[in-house]
Amino acid sequence: MASPNPVIAEVTRGGIVESRHTGAFVVVDKDGRLVASAGDIDRAIFPRSAIKAFQCLPVIESGAADRFGFTEEDIALACSSHNGEASHVRVAGGMLAKAGMTEAQYECGAHWPYELSTQHDMLRRDEEPRAIHNNCSGKHAGMLALARHLNAPTEGYTRIDHPVQRAVAKVMSEFCDITVDAQPHGIDGCSVPTWAVPLRNLALGFARFGSATGLGEARDAACRRIVAAVRAHPFMVAGSNRFCTRLMEEVPRAFVKTGAEGVFCGAVPHAGLGLALKCDDGAHRASETAMAALMASLPVWNEAERRALASFAATDLSNWRKVHVGDVHAAIGGAS
């Protein structure tokens, strides 16, 4: 990098800074005008799971969601990185059934539910994790439904040249004002492609998605339907004790989504703003607290919302005996 990114979060112990995280972030309006930024916002980063709402859009726009009778809960789960809790697995299973699919068709791979008591209960019952417990199983149920709706083979729906991923590439390119096929791409944790997009373009995509005006009547409606589904079911988007869920439960006018390796994106639909943030080292403790502080800094909230957002900008740290040892707090005063 030309000039190093600024510190966006600090970890303290015994009253001094023990660790620190650098990163970049940007806020733009739906016309791409810069509202706030820090660091290198033109470097292309992998958005990972932060763009699940965009990956869900073709499921709505194609008519697949209506054809298979997907509910608001289903749509919220399609936009999620969920905890694998009972309700997440139930909704994912329902989506598969409605689309005439089975768990065997999942190409996301299996992992233990993120939520520890769910994981521990499964172990106590001697169960093994399946693909439906994968945090991306809602997104993949949507992709399988889309493949079927497009009369495309369901096998290989995660491949970059499959019609499902072509549809996602088109959406990303249109919203973010960039040809993603000309960008570097990698393979995500759940085996779908992830395209590198500059933070500034990601924020633009979220501003447009959240504003949902001027994209054409059908697309405007599809974006609004997804935002409404996520807001109505924030638990579906992540789960117990998860940052995205807790933040949207407390501040329903916010629209946020985490991504692996320290990515956080979001929108403030009522103000027409889009946000994108990447912690250089990939740490969630930094991307979460910094995203909350960044949102709180925007002059678009009422006082209760601002306070709620600010409360997510710092987290106390305790040790194994529950003794307070320090904290993680955002440090993004340098926003310009």
Place this chain on the structure above:
Amino acid sequence: MASPNPVIAEVTRGGIVESRHTGAFVVVDKDGRLVASAGDIDRAIFPRSAIKAFQCLPVIESGAADRFGFTEEDIALACSSHNGEASHVRVAGGMLAKAGMTEAQYECGAHWPYELSTQHDMLRRDEEPRAIHNNCSGKHAGMLALARHLNAPTEGYTRIDHPVQRAVAKVMSEFCDITVDAQPHGIDGCSVPTWAVPLRNLALGFARFGSATGLGEARDAACRRIVAAVRAHPFMVAGSNRFCTRLMEEVPRAFVKTGAEGVFCGAVPHAGLGLALKCDDGAHRASETAMAALMASLPVWNEAERRALASFAATDLSNWRKVHVGDVHAAIGGAS
């Protein structure tokens, strides 16, 4: 920080850098002469568990280890951040019994064994984690033995003013050429104090400890006894698939120890060198790969050792379906 620390490790995906870690590191000889360094090596950092060998030293020097018949395995476990595997728990239990102590006297708190199959087996048997599964239970068994040997109360042995912690403070001050009581201190994960020490001083401490010459006959012998115990039982120091264990199994002439929040320290006893490294953001994937690359860069190894060390400087990353997606690799070419 005045001038930002350099990148010490990178994480790639799809052929580009997805995340990066900065940090500082230093190598000195036992007289404190600088052999290699990068970044701010005069900033005080919390060494955390990296200095467990120093915390063990008073257990040897006081005569407690001999009085209670501690074996080489016991001493290695006292210097460990172990996985909580069956052998670790067995050895910790033996140490407690020899010192006339019980698990109830532990002040380290309980957590699940780090090693997943051990943790899962416990869950399948409906067991709960105890303090003896805490990665620090060997160190704490040593501290309890020392408290008893000193005729000090065992209750409160983790407090900064307890004779056990006073003995540790004295050792750290003497080896690192710094008055730790004049330094900031915090509470560690296992509730003992951790004092902030500049990286340069930590490396000096490790150079002296590893060299074990000129510290007085008794201290030289105690240091050699600890280094020999760790080398003879690298599994006790960490466990299955752990970096410290694997590295010392492959390169027995190395002496290394990880610490929380991205710390790594070590010594090359045969060359009289000490090393200290801190990843700014606290990531282990960076501190581990960078430490291996730093060690490999030193002209003190035979070719087999150098190759083995270099093999630890990069790790492939695969996703949930075992598809290769990228890697983590050290990037410390900038050593000066």
